[in-house]
Amino acid sequence: MEAEVRPLPKVEYMAPSSLKEACHLLKEYQSKARLLAGGTDLIPKMKKRAITAEIIIDLNRIPGLSGIEIRGDRLHIRGLTRLAEIKESPLVKEKAPALAQAIGLMASPPIRNRATIAGNLCTASPAADTAPPLLVLDALVKMESIRGERIVPLAEFFLGPEKTVKRPDEILTEVIIPVQEGNSAFMKLGRRKAFTLAVVSAAAFARTRKGKFEEVRVALGAVAPIPMRGRKVEEALKGSEVNEQKIVQAAERVREEVSPITDVRASAEYRKDMSYVLTKRILEQVGGRG
Amino acid sequence: MQVQFKLNGRNIAEETEANETLLDFLREKINVTSVKKGCDEGDCGACTILLNGKPVRSCLLLAVQMREGDEVTTVEGLGQPGQLSEIQEAFMEKYGFQCGFCTPGMILTAKALLDENPRPTVEEIKDQFEGNLCRCTGYEQIIESVLRAAELRARRP
Numbered sequence: 001m002e003a004e005v006r007p008l009p010k011v012e013y014m015a016p017s018s019l020k021e022a023c024h025l026l027k028e029y030q031s032k033a034r035l036l037a038g039g040t041d042l043i044p045k046m047k048k049r050a051i052t053a054e055i056i057i058d059l060n061r062i063p064g065l066s067g068i069e070i071r072g073d074r075l076h077i078r079g080l081t082r083l084a085e086i087k088e089s090p091l092v093k094e095k096a097p098a099l100a101q102a103i104g105l106m107a108s109p110p111i112r113n114r115a116t117i118a119g120n121l122c123t124a125s126p127a128a129d130t131a132p133p134l135l136v137l138d139a140l141v142k143m144e145s146i147r148g149e150r151i152v153p154l155a156e157f158f159l160g161p162e163k164t165v166k167r168p169d170e171i172l173t174e175v176i177i178p179v180q181e182g183n184s185a186f187m188k189l190g191r192r193k194a195f196t197l198a199v200v201s202a203a204a205f206a207r208t209r210k211g212k213f214e215e216v217r218v219a220l221g222a223v224a225p226i227p228m229r230g231r232k233v234e235e236a237l238k239g240s241e242v243n244e245q246k247i248v249q250a251a252e253r254v255r256e257e258v259s260p261i262t263d264v265r266a267s268a269e270y271r272k273d274m275s276y277v278l279t280k281r282i283l284e285q286v287g288g289r290g
Numbered sequence: 291m292q293v294q295f296k297l298n299g300r301n302i303a304e305e306t307e308a309n310e311t312l313l314d315f316l317r318e319k320i321n322v323t324s325v326k327k328g329c330d331e332g333d334c335g336a337c338t339i340l341l342n343g344k345p346v347r348s349c350l351l352l353a354v355q356m357r358e359g360d361e362v363t364t365v366e367g368l369g370q371p372g373q374l375s376e377i378q379e380a381f382m383e384k385y386g387f388q389c390g391f392c393t394p395g396m397i398l399t400a401k402a403l404l405d406e407n408p409r410p411t412v413e414e415i416k417d418q419f420e421g422n423l424c425r426c427t428g429y430e431q432i433i434e435s436v437l438r439a440a441e442l443r444a445r446r447p
Contacts, residue, residue, distance in 0.1 A: 005330045013291075013308035013354050036352075043311070043350045044331035056308065058355060084344075108421020110338055110345040110399075194420040195333075 003048035011046075015058040019065065022171060023146045025057050030168040033057050037080055038115040040107070041123050065173065066116075068092060075177040079118030083130075084109065086117060096177050098133035098184035098203045105129065105188045108195050118172040121157070124164045124226070131158070131227030132203035133186050134175065135219035142174040143167075151176065158226035182207035182215060183286040187278050191265055198222040199266040202278035206286035213237050213287065222265075223258040223275050230254050233279060242287040251280035295356040297322070298367030306353040313337045315353035316364070324365045324394040328423075335422030338395035339364055345402045365394045368401065376442035377401055377435075386435030388426035395422050400436045409440050 014033075016022040026033060034053035036042055037060070045051040059065060065080040068089050075095050077086060086092050087103040106112060106120075106129045120130045121141065131154070139154045143166055154175075157164050166172060184205040190196030201221035207214045216237045218230035236250035260271035294303045297320065304319050313330070316322040316339070328336035330349045337348045340363035356362070369375035377400050380386065387393040396419070403410055403418040410418070415436050424432060 007314075008309035008311065008352075010307075011309050013352065015355075036355075039350050039352075039355075040332055040347075043352075047331060056352075058352075060355065061357070108335070109418055110335065110347050110421050111332060111350075113341075113344045113346050114350065194416075 003050060005044070005047045006049070008043070008046055009049075009052070011053060012055045013058065014055060015061045017061055017063075019062055019144060019171070019173065020146075022057060022059060022062060023144060023169070025055075026171065027146050027169045029055050029057075035059055035122075035171065037119040038082065038111075040111050040115040041119060059171070070095070070179070073179045075179055077117055077175045077177070079171070079173045079175070080116045083107075083112040083115045083117065083120070087112065095179050096133065096137055096184065098136065098186040098205070099130065099177075102129045102133045102186040102188070102201070102203065105186070105190075117175055121154070121175070122164060122166060122172055124158055124160075124162050126161055126225055126227060127198045127201070127222035128227060129186075129188065129198060129201055129221060132201055132219035132221045133184065134177070135227060135229055136184060136203045136205040136217040137177050137180075138217070139178075140176040141172055142176060143170040144173045145170045149173075155229060160225045180205075180207070180215075183288070185282055185285045187282050187285075188221075189274055189278060197265065200260075200271055200274040200278050202275070202282045204279075204282040204286045206283070208242050208287060211242055213240055213242060216283070216286075218254070218279055218283065220254070220258060220275055220279070223260040223271050225259070228257070230257055230279060232257050233283075237283070244284070247280055247283045247287065251276055251283060254279045291354060293353050293356050294358045295360040295362060297362045298364060308352065308354055310353050311349050312339070312351040312353045312356065312362075313348040316348060316362075319353075322364050322366060326391055326394060328391070333421070333423070334392075335395045335399070336392055338398050338422065340398055340402055343402065343405065345399050363398065363401075365397055368397065375401075376446070377404070377439040380439035380442055381432075381435040384431055384435040384438050386428070386432045388424075388428050392422060392424045392426075396424070396432055400439060403436070404440055404443060408443060410436070412437070 033055040036058040067078045083103045093100045186203045188201040205217045221227045232253040240246045258275045260268045262268045326336035328334035332347045339348045
């Protein structure tokens with residue numbers, strides 16, 4: 001059963017004005033503290049006592065933590081960029097359309113006006129809708145701490161529900177997307193059309209040449225403990241012709257890769273079937289057919 | 291600790307606690323009770339306010355997060371009895387409410403939409419109102435109200 005929503009417990013509030021200061025506070029308090037970005041996940045979870053924190057470190061007063069720009073052949077999205085800004089960004093629509101599409105199907109406009117991309121990734125929900133598009137775009141995430149910074153592929157970032165490789169003293173400050181030639185798209189099956197969590201979500205990226213898949217990547221959400229790449233599907237499809245038979249055969253392989261659970265939104269069996277259906281459809285879409 | 295911001299054009303400087311949401315702050319400390327507490331977890335839209343012109347959930351913000359220079363708008367900032375805004379007039383004309391609990395959030399959401407997109411389509415209205423629930427289910431009348439408000443605004447001299 002859903003936990004009861006109660007008033008927020010007593011908490012200390014800190015609003016550092018630089019990233020360096022935030023890193024120092026986080027180092028000092030570690031698991032006693034929680035970072036506040038959009039607050040659309042943290043605040044309800046604190047009200048339900050699903051998250052306890054003695055200290056809230058608000059990142060919103062730090063200049064330079066949000067924004068979108070192209071540098072060289074990479075698209076950089078700063079961690080505190082609001083989902084609404086990413087969805088509307090002409091750069092994102094052009095270079096990473098699957099991400100803009102995914103965000104358009106997330107929560108509701110007032111939530112998207114606050115929720116951030118770093119927050120969605122760090123929450124590490126198996127159903128985080130920004131993850132599948134970023135996985136097929138081979139995105140990287142930058143994490144910073146007083147020890148310095150490191151960049152890891154998003155494919156290595158998630159460890160399990162609400163678990164990532166981000167250490168307790170690190171802050172996710174940037175998502176980096178290599179700009180590449182090709183098509184990307186996102187699709188989500190929910191229990192209703194709007195304002196809904198994914199039962200299954202799928203994203204794909206493809207570059208075709210002379211009727212063949214030169215490069216193809218698939219990722220799914222809400223069908224495994226983490227947002228996952230469909231590597232077997234990709235292997236089956238790479239170099240093959242873009243036609244319905246090949247896509248169907250490759251998409252079938254997703255059944256071997258997913259490990260869905262039964263929950264309030266759907267049964268494991270249904271999720272497995274729908275993983276196949278969405279994989280097939282999204283491949284048809286990025287392959288330029290269907 | 292003290293928090294300062296602008297509410298409907300007026301300066302607010304008031305004490306708050308770190309665990310006080312902006313919703314509770316507005317209702318309990320400032321007595322702005324048009325902002326409703328429904329689910330208190332971001333789902334229902336009854337607590338919608340405009341923060342610097344954009345619709346956000348006041349139940350998901352801490353009052354202490356507000357800074358000098360932030361502009362918060364509630365329906366009190368749209369119109370007063372006797373001089374209602376076009377959106378309020380349109381909601382009355384088209385019966386855009388039944389029990390009225392969701393109405394302040396609906397009206398503010400409509401304002402944010404019309405300020406950016408003066409002649410929205412029905413589809414655009416539905417998209418914008420995704421996160422505002424009406425338990426009386428009067429959605430058709432709400433859509434008609436927003437369309438009517440767009441007409442009234444277009445006639446504005």
